[in-house]
Amino acid sequence: MVIRFMATATHNLPDDPAFLKAMIAALQAENAKMSATLQAHDQLIQSLRLRIARLKKQVFGKSSEKIEREIQQLELALEDLLIAAAESNAGPINEADQAAPVAAVADSSQRIMRRRPRVSEKATRERRELDPGTCCPACGGELRLVGEDVSEILDMIAAQMKVIEVARLKKSCRCCEKMVQLPAPSRPIPGSMAGASILAYILVSKFDDHLPLYRLNEIFARMGADIPDSTLVDWCGRAMKVLQPLIERIERAIMTSDLLHADDTPIRVLDRSMRDKGLGKGVKKGRIWTYVRDQRPWAGAAPPGAVYYFAPDWKEEHVHRHLRQASGILQADGYKGYGKLYEPGADGTSRFQEAACWAHWRRDFHDIWSSNKSEIAREALDRIGALYDIERDLTGQPADVRLATRQKHSKSKVEAFRVWAEAQLTRIPGKSDLAKAFRYGLSRWPSFCLFLKDGRVAMDNNAAERALRPIGIGRKNWLFAGADTGAETIARAMTIIETAKMNGIDPQAYLADVLDRIHDHKINRIDELLPWNWSPITAAAEAA
Numbered sequence: 001m002v003i004r005f006m007a008t009a010t011h012n013l014p015d016d017p018a019f020l021k022a023m024i025a026a027l028q029a030e031n032a033k034m035s036a037t038l039q040a041h042d043q044l045i046q047s048l049r050l051r052i053a054r055l056k057k058q059v060f061g062k063s064s065e066k067i068e069r070e071i072q073q074l075e076l077a078l079e080d081l082l083i084a085a086a087e088s089n090a091g092p093i094n095e096a097d098q099a100a101p102v103a104a105v106a107d108s109s110q111r112i113m114r115r116r117p118r119v120s121e122k123a124t125r126e127r128r129e130l131d132p133g134t135c136c137p138a139c140g141g142e143l144r145l146v147g148e149d150v151s152e153i154l155d156m157i158a159a160q161m162k163v164i165e166v167a168r169l170k171k172s173c174r175c176c177e178k179m180v181q182l183p184a185p186s187r188p189i190p191g192s193m194a195g196a197s198i199l200a201y202i203l204v205s206k207f208d209d210h211l212p213l214y215r216l217n218e219i220f221a222r223m224g225a226d227i228p229d230s231t232l233v234d235w236c237g238r239a240m241k242v243l244q245p246l247i248e249r250i251e252r253a254i255m256t257s258d259l260l261h262a263d264d265t266p267i268r269v270l271d272r273s274m275r276d277k278g279l280g281k282g283v284k285k286g287r288i289w290t291y292v293r294d295q296r297p298w299a300g301a302a303p304p305g306a307v308y309y310f311a312p313d314w315k316e317e318h319v320h321r322h323l324r325q326a327s328g329i330l331q332a333d334g335y336k337g338y339g340k341l342y343e344p345g346a347d348g349t350s351r352f353q354e355a356a357c358w359a360h361w362r363r364d365f366h367d368i369w370s371s372n373k374s375e376i377a378r379e380a381l382d383r384i385g386a387l388y389d390i391e392r393d394l395t396g397q398p399a400d401v402r403l404a405t406r407q408k409h410s411k412s413k414v415e416a417f418r419v420w421a422e423a424q425l426t427r428i429p430g431k432s433d434l435a436k437a438f439r440y441g442l443s444r445w446p447s448f449c450l451f452l453k454d455g456r457v458a459m460d461n462n463a464a465e466r467a468l469r470p471i472g473i474g475r476k477n478w479l480f481a482g483a484d485t486g487a488e489t490i491a492r493a494m495t496i497i498e499t500a501k502m503n504g505i506d507p508q509a510y511l512a513d514v515l516d517r518i519h520d521h522k523i524n525r526i527d528e529l530l531p532w533n534w535s536p537i538t539a540a541a542e543a544a
Contacts, residue, residue, distance in 0.1 A: 117154055119152075119154060124157075159201075159223065160223065161198075161220065161223040161224055161225045164195065166184065166185065168181050168182055168184060169181065169182075186519040186520055187519075188239060188242060188515040188516065188518075188519070189235065189238045189239065189242070192235065192238070194235045194239075195516075196511075196512045196513070196515040196516035197512045197516075199235060199239045199511070199512075199515050200507075200508045200509075200510075200511035200512035200515060201508060201512075202216060202232060202235060202236060202239075203236065203239060203240075203493060203497070203511055204497065204507050204508045204511065206236060206493075207490060207493035207494060207497055208470070208497050208507060210470075210473060210474040213229050213232045213233060213236070214229055216232060217229055217232060236489075237489070239515065240489055240492060240493060242515060242518060242519075243492075243496055243511075243514070243515070243518075244492070245518075245526055246496060246514065246518075246526070246529055246530060247492050247495050247496050249526070249527060249530055250305055250307065250495055250496060250499055250530065250531070251307050251495065253293075253305065253530075254291060254292075254293045254305045254306070254307045254499075255291060255307060255322070255323070255325055255326050256325055256326060257293040257302065257326065257328070258326075258327065258328030258329065259293070259295075259328055259329045259331075259456055259457070260291050260292065260293060260323075260326060260328070260329070260330055260331070261291070261292040261293075261294065261331045261332070261458075261461050261463040261464035261467075262289065262290070262291050262292075262319075262330055262331070262332040262338070262461075262464055263289070263290055263332060263333065263461060263464035263465055263467070263468055264287045264288060264289040264290070264314075264335070264468075265287070265288055265468045265471050265472065266285050266286070266287060266288075267285070267286050267287065267288050267310070267471065267487060267490075268283050268284070268285060268286075269283065269284050269285070269286045269312070269484060269486075269487050270283055270486075271283060271284045284312070285313075286310060286311060286312045286313065286484070286487055287310070287311050287313070287314055287318075288308055288309070288310055288468070288471055288487070288490075288491060289308065289309045289310075289311065289318065289319070289322060290306055290307065290308050290309075290464055290467045290468055291306070291307045291309075291322065291323075291464075292304075292305070292306045292307075292463045292464050292467050293305050293306075294463045294502070295456070296396070297394075297395050297396065297458060298396075298397065298398065298399040298402055298455060298456050299396060299397065299398045299399075300399075300456065303503055303531075303532030304499070304502040304503060304532075305499040305502060305503075305531070305532070306467045306494075306495065306498045306499055306502060307495050308467075308490075308491035308492070308494045308495050308498070309322050309491055310484065310487040310488045310490070310491045312484055314337070315337070316336070316337030316338075316339075316340070318337075319335075319337045319338060319341070320337075320340070320341070323341065323352075326351075326352075327351045327352060328352065328353070329352065329353045329355050329450070329454070329456075329457060330342075330352040330353070330354060330355065331355035331356075331357065331457065331458060331460075331461050331463075331464070332354075332355075332357070332461060332464070333357055333360050333461065334356075334360070334440070334444070338352075338354070342354045353447075353450060354444070354446075354447035354450070355447055355450045355451065355457045355458070356441075356444050356447035356448045356450070357459075357460045357461035357462075358384060358387065358388075358448065358459045358460050359459070359460035359461065359462055359465075360460070360461065361384070361437070361440065361441045361448070362380075362381065362384045364433075364436075364437040364440065365377045365380040365381050365384070365437055366381060367433075368433055368434055368437060369381060374434060376424055376428070376434060377434060377437075379420075380417075380421075380437075383413065383416075383417050383420070384417070386413055387410055387413055387414065387459065388459065390405065390406070390409050390410050390413075391410075391459050393405075394406075398455070399454070399455030399456045400455055401455070402455035402456075403452075403453075403454065403455030404455075406451065406452050406455070407452065410451075410452060411452050414448075414449060414452060418442070418445065421438050421441070421442055422442065424438060425438050425439070425442075467498060470494065470498065471494075474490075496511075496531070497511075499531050499532075500531040502531075503531045503532050505531055505534065509536065510531065510534060513534070513536050513537065514529050514534070517529070517537065
C-alpha cells in the first residue's frame with residue numbers, strides 16, 4: 001500500500017517553523033486517516049475473495065443457482081472495490097506529484113500482485129523514433145548513434161464500421177456490341193448487406209463474449225450504424241445456418257472418437273408455455289452437455305475439439321442419443337445416466353470403459369477438510385496430490401511413456417491409497433461425509449485405476465470442465481436462453497467457436513474467412529474449412 005504526500009511548491013511554503021510543524025502534523029493525521037481507510041478497504045477485498053472461494057466450493061450442492069447468483073454479485077462488488085483501490089493507489093497525476101516523496105506501508109501482503117500483460121508476436125507493432133537530431137544542443141557538434149532505449153506502450157486501434165461499395169462496371173464490345181459485366185460476388189447471407197467480418201464479430205460477441213444483441217446495437221450506433229435488434233437476430237440465425245455443414249462435420253469427427261471426456265451444466269431456459277399456464281415465472285432448467293476430444297496430453301495425432309448439445313432435462317436418454325455412434329473410453333463424473341453405457345452387452349463386452357475423475361473425488365475430501373480440518377481428509381489430499389505430482393511431468397508425453405511411468409511410480413501409491421482408505425472405513429462413523437467420500441471412490445475402484453492400464457487416459461475430467469467454463473461465464477451476462485431453440489443455437493455456436501480456440505485459432509478471424517469463402521468452396525472439399533484444417537486465404541491465392 002502506498003501513501004502519496006501532496007506536494008506543495010517550495011516557494012509557497014511559509015517561513016514560520018511553528019506553522020510548518022502544524023502543516024506536517026495535519027499531513028500526518030491525513031495520511032493516518034487514509035492509511036486506516038485503505039487498510040479497511042483491503043480487508044473487505046480479502047473478505048470478499050474468501051467468501052467467493054467458499055461459495056465456489058459449494059456450487060455443485062443444493063441451491064446451486066442461488067449460490068451462483070450470489071457469487072456473480074460478489075464478484076461484481078469485488079471488481080468495483082479493486083478498481084477503487086487502484087484509483088486510490090494511483091494518486092493525482094501531475095508534475096508536482098511525480099516529484100513528491102513516496103512512503104510505503106510495511107505490510108506488503110496487502111499489495112495486489114500484478115502480472116505484466118503478454119502480447120502475441122503476431123500483434124501489429126508500430127515503431128516511433130524520438131531522434132535528438134544531428135547537432136549537439138550543448139556545443140553544436142555532430143551527433144553519432146551509439147544505441148537506443150526501447151520501451152513498449154500497449155494501445156488499441158478503435159473498431160470502425162466500413163461500407164464497401166461494389167461497383168460492377170458494364171462495358172460493351174465495339175465490334176459485336178455485346179455487354180460484358182462481371183457477376184456479383186457471393187455474400188455470406190444472400191440478399192443481405194452484412195459482410196463476413198461483421199457477421200463474425202456479432203457471432204463471437206454474442207456466443208463467446210456473451211454480449212446481448214441490444215448492447216451490440218448500442219456499440220454499432222456509436223460507430224455510426226443503426227442496426228435494429230431484429231436485423232441482428234436475423235443475421236445471427238442465418239449465419240449459423242451457413243455454418244451448419246461445418247458444425248455437423250465437427251460433431252461427426254469428435255463423436256466417433258474412442259476416448260471422450262463428458263460433462264454437463266445447468267442452463268435456465270425461457271418457457272412461455274409455463275408462463276401462459278400460470279406455472280411459475282416461465283423459466284425452466286435445461287442442461288448443456290459437452291463432449292471433448294483432446295489428445296494433446298498424450299501427443300495423439302487427432303486434433304482437439306468440443307461438441308455441445310442442449311437437452312430440456314437431465315434424462316439419460318439424451319446421453320444415449322449423443323453417444324449412439326461412439327464407443328471406447330468415456331471419462332466423466334458419477335452421473336447415473338452413463339451407467340447403462342458401461343454394462344456388458346449380449347456378447348459380454350461393454351460399449352464404454354469408465355474412466356473416473358480423481359479431481360472430483362479429491363474435491364469431496366477438500367470440502368470435508370475445509371469444514372472441520374479432518375486429519376484423515378488432509379492425508380487423503382496429500383496422497384492424491386502425490387499422484388498429481390507424477391502426472392505433472394507427463395503432460396505432452398507419448399502414451400507408452402506415460403503408461404510406463406505410471407506403472408513404475410503411480411501404481412504402488414494407488415494401491416496403498418486403496419488399502420489405507422479401506423482401513424479408515426473401519427474406524428470412522430459409517431454415515432459420516434468422510435465415509436461417503438471413501439465409499440464413492442472404492443465402489444468404482446476399477447474406473448479410478450484405468451489410467452494405470454492405458455497411457456491415453458487422464459487422471460481427471462478437467463478437459464470437459466474447462467469446456468463448460470464459458471457457459472458459467474455467459475450466465476453472468478444472460479439470465480436464461482430464449483426457449484429450447486435458442487439454447488440449441490448456443491450449443492452449436494459454441495461447438496465451432498470453442499473448437500477453433502482449442503486449435504489455437506482466433507475465432508473471429510476464422511469465422512470471417514469461412515463465411516466469406518464457404519459459398520464458393522467446393523462441397524466435396526468442405527473439410528478444408530474445418531478448424532484443424534483451415535488456413536487463411538492469401539492475397540495471391542485470392543487474386544488467382
